[in-house]
Amino acid sequence: MNTNKLTSKEEQKTSMSKLKRLLVRFKNFIGLIISNKAAFVGLIIVMLIVIVAILNSIFGKLMLPYDPFTGDLSKSLQSPSSAHFFGTDEQGRDIFSRVIDGTKISLRVGVISVAIALSVGTVVGSVCGYFGGKLDMFLMRIMDIVLAFPSLLLAIAFMSALGRGLDKAVIAISIVTIPEYARIVRGCVLSVRESEYVQAAKAIGNNEFAIIFKHVLPNILSPIIVRATLGVSGAILDAAALGFLGLGVQPPLAEWGTMLGAGRSYFFNAPYIILFPGLAITITVLAFNLFGDGLRDALDPKLNA
Amino acid sequence: MDKLMEVKNLKKYFNVGSSGFFQKPNYVQAVDDVTFDIYKGETLGIVGESGCGKSTMGRLLVTLLDSTSGEILFEGKEVNAIRKNNRKDISKNIQIIFQDPYASLNPRMTIGDIIREPMKINGIATGDELEKKLDILLEQVGLASYHKDRYPHEFSGGQRQRVGIARAISVNPKLIVCDEAVSALDVSIQAQILNLLSDLQKELGFTYLFIAHGLNVVKHISDRVGVMYLGKLVEIATVDNLYSTPMHPYTRALLSAIPIPNPEKKKERIILTGDVPSPINPPAGCRFHTRCPECMDICKQTEPPLVELQTGHNVACHLYDKK
Amino acid sequence: MLLDIKNLKTEFKTKKGIVAAVNGVDFSVDKGEVVAIVGESGSGKSVTSLSLMRLLAKTDNTKVTGEALFKGENLLDKSEKEMQKMRGKQLSMIFQEPMTSLNPVFTIGRQISEAVIKHDGATKKAARERSIEMLRLVGIPSPETRVDNYPHQLSGGMRQRVMIAMALSCSPELLIADEPTTALDVTIQAQILELMLELKEKLGTAILLITHDLGVVAEVADKVVVMYCGKVVEKAAVLDIFKAPKHPYTIGLLNSIPKIDENEERLFIIPGTVPNPLNLPSGCAFRDRCPNCLEKCKTDEPPLINLGEREVRCFLYEKENHANG
Numbered sequence: 001m002n003t004n005k006l007t008s009k010e011e012q013k014t015s016m017s018k019l020k021r022l023l024v025r026f027k028n029f030i031g032l033i034i035s036n037k038a039a040f041v042g043l044i045i046v047m048l049i050v051i052v053a054i055l056n057s058i059f060g061k062l063m064l065p066y067d068p069f070t071g072d073l074s075k076s077l078q079s080p081s082s083a084h085f086f087g088t089d090e091q092g093r094d095i096f097s098r099v100i101d102g103t104k105i106s107l108r109v110g111v112i113s114v115a116i117a118l119s120v121g122t123v124v125g126s127v128c129g130y131f132g133g134k135l136d137m138f139l140m141r142i143m144d145i146v147l148a149f150p151s152l153l154l155a156i157a158f159m160s161a162l163g164r165g166l167d168k169a170v171i172a173i174s175i176v177t178i179p180e181y182a183r184i185v186r187g188c189v190l191s192v193r194e195s196e197y198v199q200a201a202k203a204i205g206n207n208e209f210a211i212i213f214k215h216v217l218p219n220i221l222s223p224i225i226v227r228a229t230l231g232v233s234g235a236i237l238d239a240a241a242l243g244f245l246g247l248g249v250q251p252p253l254a255e256w257g258t259m260l261g262a263g264r265s266y267f268f269n270a271p272y273i274i275l276f277p278g279l280a281i282t283i284t285v286l287a288f289n290l291f292g293d294g295l296r297d298a299l300d301p302k303l304n305a
Numbered sequence: 306m307d308k309l310m311e312v313k314n315l316k317k318y319f320n321v322g323s324s325g326f327f328q329k330p331n332y333v334q335a336v337d338d339v340t341f342d343i344y345k346g347e348t349l350g351i352v353g354e355s356g357c358g359k360s361t362m363g364r365l366l367v368t369l370l371d372s373t374s375g376e377i378l379f380e381g382k383e384v385n386a387i388r389k390n391n392r393k394d395i396s397k398n399i400q401i402i403f404q405d406p407y408a409s410l411n412p413r414m415t416i417g418d419i420i421r422e423p424m425k426i427n428g429i430a431t432g433d434e435l436e437k438k439l440d441i442l443l444e445q446v447g448l449a450s451y452h453k454d455r456y457p458h459e460f461s462g463g464q465r466q467r468v469g470i471a472r473a474i475s476v477n478p479k480l481i482v483c484d485e486a487v488s489a490l491d492v493s494i495q496a497q498i499l500n501l502l503s504d505l506q507k508e509l510g511f512t513y514l515f516i517a518h519g520l521n522v523v524k525h526i527s528d529r530v531g532v533m534y535l536g537k538l539v540e541i542a543t544v545d546n547l548y549s550t551p552m553h554p555y556t557r558a559l560l561s562a563i564p565i566p567n568p569e570k571k572k573e574r575i576i577l578t579g580d581v582p583s584p585i586n587p588p589a590g591c592r593f594h595t596r597c598p599e600c601m602d603i604c605k606q607t608e609p610p611l612v613e614l615q616t617g618h619n620v621a622c623h624l625y626d627k628k
Numbered sequence: 629m630l631l632d633i634k635n636l637k638t639e640f641k642t643k644k645g646i647v648a649a650v651n652g653v654d655f656s657v658d659k660g661e662v663v664a665i666v667g668e669s670g671s672g673k674s675v676t677s678l679s680l681m682r683l684l685a686k687t688d689n690t691k692v693t694g695e696a697l698f699k700g701e702n703l704l705d706k707s708e709k710e711m712q713k714m715r716g717k718q719l720s721m722i723f724q725e726p727m728t729s730l731n732p733v734f735t736i737g738r739q740i741s742e743a744v745i746k747h748d749g750a751t752k753k754a755a756r757e758r759s760i761e762m763l764r765l766v767g768i769p770s771p772e773t774r775v776d777n778y779p780h781q782l783s784g785g786m787r788q789r790v791m792i793a794m795a796l797s798c799s800p801e802l803l804i805a806d807e808p809t810t811a812l813d814v815t816i817q818a819q820i821l822e823l824m825l826e827l828k829e830k831l832g833t834a835i836l837l838i839t840h841d842l843g844v845v846a847e848v849a850d851k852v853v854v855m856y857c858g859k860v861v862e863k864a865a866v867l868d869i870f871k872a873p874k875h876p877y878t879i880g881l882l883n884s885i886p887k888i889d890e891n892e893e894r895l896f897i898i899p900g901t902v903p904n905p906l907n908l909p910s911g912c913a914f915r916d917r918c919p920n921c922l923e924k925c926k927t928d929e930p931p932l933i934n935l936g937e938r939e940v941r942c943f944l945y946e947k948e949n950h951a952n953g
Binding site for chain 2: 202204205218
């Protein structure tokens with residue numbers, strides 16, 4: 001048996017512990033993100049937004065210069081100044097505080113709706129892709145029907161049935177985006193299903209669900225993660241659109257889209273009411289998109305050595 | 306000798322759709338009415354060129370594919386019945402080593418996890434005992450313990466194939482199907498892996514079904530060899546008999562086609578004319594008749610049955626019809 | 629000499645360092661001769677042929693140096709335009725995978741005609757006639773109908789014949805065949821090899837055959853060049869290589885082939901694996917796997933030693949060096 005042994009001093013020297021190797025892989029990954037300037041900027045901004053949202057959730061009003069919900073009517077419609085960075089709105093509320101407060105709302109809507117849509121979409125997509133047959137046909141036709149409607153209109157339709165409110169908005173947006181994730185997952189599962197390592201997993205005695213969870217899903221993570229990151233920005237936009245139309249978040253909660261909608265009539269004399277929430281939406285969406293693109297490049301195995 | 310596996314009239318047809326809306330569907334007759342036995346402890350080699358159905362047959366025996374008709378008996382019991390009853394009764398007893406070392410290992414799992422998995426699923430060992438077994442297995446296939454936290458892409462083709470072997474033998478199966486297990490490797494690595502498989506068989510008593518497209522590779526490791534052509538088993542014999550007195554014209558052509566690494570041995574080569582026919586529409590009668598240098602009229606009409614010409618030497622060819 | 633390669637070096641710059649895939653290779657091909665380059669994966673044999681045909685992507689990370697003299701002219705000095713005039717006309721190449729080497733959206737007749745029209749300035753009609761003639765030459769039945777087939781309508785063996793027809797349509801003097809039969813079944817391989825020998829007789833084409841299959845080499849080659857880790861380790865006539873191989877790698881390679889006409893219990897193996905090209909050992913690249921490794925082999929790189937009609941890169945034969953007299 002010894003003649004078959006591969007001994008090499010080199011190999012022994014380079015043996016590393018599992019943790020160390022994980023760290024090396026992570027370092028390489030971060031390096032790739034950093035080398036892509038746009039993605040790096042996106043990552044920084046996303047991190048900043050997330051930090052702000054987390055701090056805001058913990059400390060609430062305490063970290064804000066003013067109470068975002070109560071306004072001083074005597075100070076309404078004031079231009080940006082050193083006292084009020086972004087000015088005040090029609091009810092005398094400080095826009096800066098409201099914009100900051102709205103960060104956590106938008107982020108929550110974005111992340112939670114993506115999480116729900118991703119989970120449901122993954123289950124549907126995996127089952128359809130792996131088992132095929134009549135189940136696949138049936139479920140994917142339902143997905144196609146949902147996809148056939150413009151997502152925003154469908155979301156509005158759901159809202160009219162469900163009623164207004166932040167949680168209802170999350171549900172509506174989730175339902176509307178499930179089919180996209182189902183499609184991506186199904187496609188990936190199809191491409192991986194016939195691989196020899198999946199056949200091998202079957203041969204050693206795994207049942208179908210073990211195969212899907214242990215072998216198929218981990219190997220199709222990359223395109224799904226990228227899609228999910230980009231999905232967050234889409235969900236934030238959808239939430240803002242619903243808010244703008246007066247659905248979704250209800251006053252006095254400060255949500256960027258709702259602020260846009262409410263400030264519409266003051267566009268000409270107090271454009272800052274719309275400007276700052278609008279900028280917030282734009283920067284957030286842009287940051288997630290840039291980061292998502294960078295993530296896609298970093299996770300692409302062809303570019304990654 | 307005990308029969309470990311009996312294959313009876315095995316058929317596997319793949320539906321590839323129809324040529325028109327109202328047409329009958331087309332089938333690829335990948336494996337067509339194949340019958341043979343595998344004896345305990347032997348290595349049965351199966352050889353054939355692309356499209357002959359050998360890989361499909363290998364997968365049918367491991368129950369990765371369902372047969373269209375026919376029986377596969379493992380220790381007297383039908384394999385699909387065994388599988389329906391308890392999947393693990395199959396995976397504990399019949400295993401497979403795949404051809405492509407680059408595709409048969411999950412790229413996201415360490416090789417330690419890849420080899421532990423079958424042992425965990427089939428209840429072979431747990432905890433410390435599992436780790437001990439893992440170390441032993443790694444050593445048996447010529448790898449080292451410190452390899453277990455590494456990923457497949459860090460290894461060469463030959464080393465990956467060793468991982469595949471360790472995975473297959475980890476559950477101590479009775480039968481191992483080697484589906485072109487060395488075809489994708491360089492010649493010098495092929496030799497290493499063939500020796501390894503041989504040594505493991507001597508030490509641990511496996512029965513092998515060794516599928517290959519090279520008659521030279523199969524000769525070295527097999528006790529008996531079967532030759533397949535377009536889904537049919539055309540000849541099966543002990544390795545000595547097949548190579549010294551090949552009876553089927555296709556076997557003879559196959560043997561003669563192998564380039565010998567010896568420029569002085571210029572031999573009379575049987576060069577077959579034409580290409581391998583499509584398995585969707587195989588020729589009538591004997592499937593080999595379109596390329597056979599000895600084709601007779603009867604060959605174009607009637608399929609020759611597989612008959613025993615000498616003890617243990619079966620051939621399907623009208624040349625040997627009793628007059 | 630039709631083709632004379634002198635000190636050919638091809639280096640690729642990678643993130644982890646420079647890889648010299650071809651590291652100082654010399655050999656020659658005479659008119660009408662079949663020379664086989666033999667080696668396993670990583671030996672640099674394919675990169676050699678791509679380098680001399682100038683088919684490697686022209687990036688900053690690729691550097692090809694040395695001389696590739698074709699009929700006295702250095703191919704490496706030529707401009708892309710000049711090379712395009714020569715490819716297909718004076719030297720042609722066929723590849724391993726006939727499916728991906730043929731354009732799936734053009735008929736095979738059109739693909740064969742392309743070379744004839746471009747290099748010989750033939751009319752479409754004349755080119756079509758030539759295509760049919762070539763198809764007949766390479767043994768494709770009913771060439772008048774087959775000429776309008778698409779690649780997917782042909783089998784692997786037939787597609788490889790079409791590739792050969794394409795390569796020989798303008799009667800080049802040198803045909804480079806990169807693993808032409810590796811992807812084919814054994815019986816089809818036999819057909820293709822016989823065809824190549826036939827064509828060599830009929831058209832007088834020299835063939836540079838790249839392969840890892842020593843059986844194929846024994847069948848068709850006149851001269852053999854053995855490569856390991858980017859260097860030539862042995863060069864000899866085919867009979868000499870098989871009867872009396874000199875380099876330990878060649879000996880090991882020959883011994884590890886399972887032979888159909890011999891009964892062996894265990895196959896001989898070359899221990900260890902091919903070294904990582906980014907981390908080649910000092911001295912001889914084969915030292916860690918060589919049963920005859922000397923102290924010298926670990927520090928100095930052996931030069932190609934001239935033994936008269938053959939050459940070996942191994943210190944074991946230092947004393948026999950004819951060049952030293």
